[in-house]
Amino acid sequence: MSFKTLGLNAEILRAVEEQGYQKPTEIQRQAIPLVLAGRDLMGNAQTGTGKTASFTLPLLQLLTQHKQPVKGHRSVRALILTPTRELAAQTGKTVGTYSKYLSLRSLVVFGGVNINAQMIKLRKSVDILVATPGRLLDLEYKDALDLSGIQILVLDEADRMLDMGFIHDIRRVLTKLPNQRQTLLFSATFSENIKALAHKLLFNPILVEVTRHSSVTTQIEQTVHFVDKNRKRDLLEQMISAGNWKQVLVFNRTKHGANHLSEHLNKAGISATAIHGNKSQGARTRALAEFKKGKIRVLVATDIAARGLDIEQLPHVVNFELPNVPEDYVHRIGRTGRAECTGKAISLVCVDEHKLLRDIEYLLEQGIPRITLPGYEPDPTIKAEPIIYGRQERHVSGLEMGGPDRLTKLNKGHAFMRR
Ligand code: AMP
Secondary structure, three states: OOHHHHOOOHHHHHHHHHOOOOOOOHHHHHHHHHHHOOOOEEEEOOOOOOHHHHHHHHHHHHHHHOOOOOOOOOEOOEEEEOOOHHHHHHHHHHHHHHOOOOOOOEEEEOOOOOHHHHHHHHHOOOOEEEEOHHHHHHHHHOOOOEOOOOOEEEEOOHHHHHHOOOHHHHHHHHHHOOOOOEEEEEEOOOOHHHHHHHHHHOOOOEEEEOOHHHHHOOOEEEEEEEOOHHHHHHHHHHHHHHHOOOOEEEEOOOHHHHHHHHHHHHHOOOOEEEEOOOOOHHHHHHHHHHHHHOOOOEEEEOHHHHOOOOOOOOOEEEEOOOOOOHHHHHHHHOOOOOOOOOEEEEEEEOHHHHHHHHHHHHHHOOOOOEEOOOOOOOOOOOOOOOOOOHHHHHHHHHHHHHOOOHHHHHHHOOOOEEO
């Protein structure tokens, strides 16, 4: 199937062609015709599946077809809400790319940067606004924007938004929007909270989903290396040096751990920077830019900071620590092997993390091959110790209750029509 059969106009197709995409991805094949038909959608897709284009392309087309608002020119017509600044910036860039040949204006707004500049930009007409919820509300409060003309609302990575405590902000945003609108909600997981939100937000939605297998396993070579906790840093250093890895994204569970690891690597002569929520927006953007340009070899990130990072053809992802939420594993390794490229994802697993690994393999419905680098075999006398989860503990208990078959349960739910 080609993009031409999806009903997109010539200007959009031209922009897509310029990106070199040969054919639509699975989520794009499913979602684009439905969005064009005006349906509300519940999309179950992770980053790396082409989900951004799956809502952006039809959204652009609809805006070119819909009538311009009769009221003041400041009324925004499509709102894309994202949990993080990085994802907002990335999505804004994508919108810009695909709308290159259309006369639509888009703008990205997020916190951590000067609000006045954003207010000035909003004085001109904006068709598509990509925003994080907090800054959006600040702007609305300052009367810098009018949300009453929104025709299409997209909530991207809705599960993350809830995880990050944005539910009240989202509810407040909703009160500012017209009831008559099309709503698209994308989420990698469907907790009870997401289902409740979807129920409130969406009208007679269709559920579209891409299977975990197609999004995870085909283009990513995954391996697990069992190693003692206190040898992980040396093993990572050894892997990077021996393999002469030029660009590797390393995941840590904590900000503190990310800082420590980055310091250690720098001392060992491997250029590294940590990226996490305690870093300023400027520092995060700089770190990412340097990493993309190849000026630093290792970017050490926490899960939240890594959301929305789109680094083309990232060859290596290392889970220095396994995530405590199995779905985060999928998000993390989705940073490599994107779209048409293949990548490697290596997890360094100590004895404390065996249960986490089992949960991940259960979610993937497959075992991950083991590798061992001689000299780094784990000491069998070391006993497992509990992992301190900190703020994410509640997710773990939620998952244990739900497990991977929660999606199946949701699919059977009467509130959602399945294709
Ligand atoms: P996303 O899941 O939206 O984060 O997209 C992941 C990556 O896939 C991005 O780098 C896109 O540029 C790329 N991409 C999106 N759609 C396609 C497609 N149909 N063919 C090839 N690459 C694509």
